[in-house]
Amino acid sequence: MKMKMKMKMYILAVAFGIGLAQHNSHTKHGRTSIVHLFEWRWADIAQECERYLAPNGYGGVQISPPSENIVVTKPWRPWWERYQPVSHNLCSRSGTEQELRDMITRCNAVGVNIYVDAVINHMCSAGGGEGRHSTCGSYFNASKEEFPSVPFSEKDFNDKKCKTQSGNIENYQDIYQVRDCRLVGLLDLAHRREHVRGKVANYMNALIDMGVAGFRVDACKHMWPEDLRTIYGRLHNLNTAWFPPGSKPFIYQEVIDLGGEPIKACEYYEMGRVTEFKYGARLGTVIRKWNGEKLSDLRTWGEDWGFMPSGKALVFVDNHDNQRGHGAGGMSILTFWEPRLYRLAMGFMLAHPYGMTRVMSSYRWNRHIVKGKDQNDWMGPPSFPDGSTKPVPVTQEGGCGDEWVCEHRWHQIRNMVIFRNVVNGQPLCNWWDNRKNQIAFGRGDRGFIVINNDDWALDETLSTGLAGGTYCDVISGQKEGGRCTGKQVVVGRDGKAHFRISNSDTDPFVAIHTDSKL
Numbered sequence: 433m434k435m436k437m438k439m440k441m442y443i444l445a446v447a448f449g450i451g452l453a454q455h456n457s458h459t460k461h462g463r464t465s466i467v468h469l470f471e472w473r474w475a476d477i478a479q480e481c482e483r484y485l486a487p488n489g490y491g492g493v494q495i496s497p498p499s500e501n502i503v504v505t506k507p508w509r510p511w512w513e514r515y516q517p518v519s520h521n522l523c524s525r526s527g528t529e530q531e532l533r534d535m536i537t538r539c540n541a542v543g544v545n546i547y548v549d550a551v552i553n554h555m556c557s558a559g560g561g562e563g564r565h566s567t568c569g570s571y572f573n574a575s576k577e578e579f580p581s582v583p584f585s586e587k588d589f590n591d592k593k594c595k596t597q598s599g600n601i602e603n604y605q606d607i608y609q610v611r612d613c614r615l616v617g618l619l620d621l622a623h624r625r626e627h628v629r630g631k632v633a634n635y636m637n638a639l640i641d642m643g644v645a646g647f648r649v650d651a652c653k654h655m656w657p658e659d660l661r662t663i664y665g666r667l668h669n670l671n672t673a674w675f676p677p678g679s680k681p682f683i684y685q686e687v688i689d690l691g692g693e694p695i696k697a698c699e700y701y702e703m704g705r706v707t708e709f710k711y712g713a714r715l716g717t718v719i720r721k722w723n724g725e726k727l728s729d730l731r732t733w734g735e736d737w738g739f740m741p742s743g744k745a746l747v748f749v750d751n752h753d754n755q756r757g758h759g760a761g762g763m764s765i766l767t768f769w770e771p772r773l774y775r776l777a778m779g780f781m782l783a784h785p786y787g788m789t790r791v792m793s794s795y796r797w798n799r800h801i802v803k804g805k806d807q808n809d810w811m812g813p814p815s816f817p818d819g820s821t822k823p824v825p826v827t828q829e830g831g832c833g834d835e836w837v838c839e840h841r842w843h844q845i846r847n848m849v850i851f852r853n854v855v856n857g858q859p860l861c862n863w864w865d866n867r868k869n870q871i872a873f874g875r876g877d878r879g880f881i882v883i884n885n886d887d888w889a890l891d892e893t894l895s896t897g898l899a900g901g902t903y904c905d906v907i908s909g910q911k912e913g914g915r916c917t918g919k920q921v922v923v924g925r926d927g928k929a930h931f932r933i934s935n936s937d938t939d940p941f942v943a944i945h946t947d948s949k950l
């Protein structure tokens with residue numbers, strides 16, 4: 433019987449081939465979430481792995497693109513210059529190749545994985561400049577499509593395949609334009625060419641050999657799935673210094689599919705996970721109570737809302753694009769600028785079993801919205817007058833200084849990342865709602881969350897599924913030295929507990945789990 437099972441598993445694995453393998457995030461010690469440390473320096477990430485992420489149950493870090501990019505100085509260095517590569521050399525505003533290696537080694541040593549934001553769809557924009565205005569000082573000439581340090585040259589780009597007048601993507605209803613033309617002027621690499629496939633795979637393999645656990649692949653909608661399949665198929669197994677032999681890199685692909693376009697996220701499922709952009713956009717509208725939507729609607733949250741299968745989805749409340757009006761989602765996206773609702777959204781996401789969760793960690797910028805558009809949506813990270821990125825200072829209270837927001841250190845979010853680890857694998861159960869904006873649900877017999885987004889108090893006795901005892905709420909406080917620093921919840925022998933959540937509480941939700949029991 434056992435043998436038969438094994439044989440079946442083996443046949444399944446072969447049938448799905450590389451597909452199955454690349455969905456595994458390889459997070460360690462039962463850790464389930466990753467955090468995007470947007471624009472952080474490698475030296476700071478290394479420290480953060482050791483002093484904060486590992487002790488608090490974060491499974492991995494998505495880092496900003498490590499590849500050499502153009503340097504834009506007018507009016508000041510924008511964050512998006514890092515999405516305009518000029519070579520595969522590994523120096524950037526986050527640090528040198530040596531610092532990158534040191535970070536990967538130190539994070540791996542404490543069981544925190546590194547996932548690289550891989551910008552492989554394109555090089556810099558046609559107007560990206562020339563000379564040595566690049567982060568490692570490598571020569572390039574964008575107007576000539578010359579990138580000698582890869583090397584890529586004119587023939588390695590898709591210009592001849594693109595049929596639009598401008599050479600840019602003009603119509604998202606035409607899949608040939610979306611994949612063969614330039615995305616906002618960015619020189620579009622020809623992944624059908626052996627030379628390009630080889631160079632891209634070499635770049636990713638160099639990072640794998642250094643010890644990264646996988647990739648967030650940028651702009652996948654703009655690449656043909658068959659080309660990506662070929663490139664992924666050439667990737668090395670993960671470095672056995674830190675991962676079991678035969679481990680394939682985890683792949684999660686940025687595909688913005690809100691519906692309404694011919695290119696669908698499902699074209700990419702087989703090759704890895706895919707970013708589910710509907711998740712944050714829809715959760716934002718529900719929590720803002722737009723269109724008469726309410727928390728009780730979340731009873732069916734997941735595939736029933738037209739989302740991709742949970743096992744394929746990488747989910748997030750906001751990302752570096754849509755928190756500043758780029759990408760997808762529009763005005764409904766919740767961010768750190770609205771901290772109370774944001775924490776509520778993060779609490780729900782981290783408690784709910786759907787998808788693999790990514791926490792956003794941002795920096796503040798001079799937001800200046802005119803007619804719904806942020807005039808300063810380009811602003812780069814906190815930096816010195818010479819344009820170099822500032823380190824992330826940690827304050828006495830455990831937050832971050834110098835305009836680094838560090839949402840991942842907010843105790844409510846940090847404690848819900850731990851909650852998610854504690855309830856991992858448990859089914860959603862004991863759902864309760866008041867048909868309006870008060871909801872509660874459990875995760876097996878390991879955790880329970882109650883949320884009040886109505887304009888009046890929640891005052892209910894609910895079945896939690898937890899064993900009797902006294903639990904510390906991990907939102908108003910936590911368990912510390914054998915006592916609760918915030919609210920206490922007493923669960924009776926029958927598994928029931930009374931909850932009172934004022935609509936004016938700092939955070940109108942309560943969460944308890946087996947590790948927060950006194």
Ligand SMILES: *[C@@H]1O[C@H](CO)[C@@H](O)[C@H](O)[C@H]1NC(C)=O
Nearest residue numbers: 562563572573574575576577
């Ligand atoms: C870049 O290419 C353009 C077009 O061929 C050429 O005119 C220009 O001199 C080149 N720039 C450099 C710095 O080589």
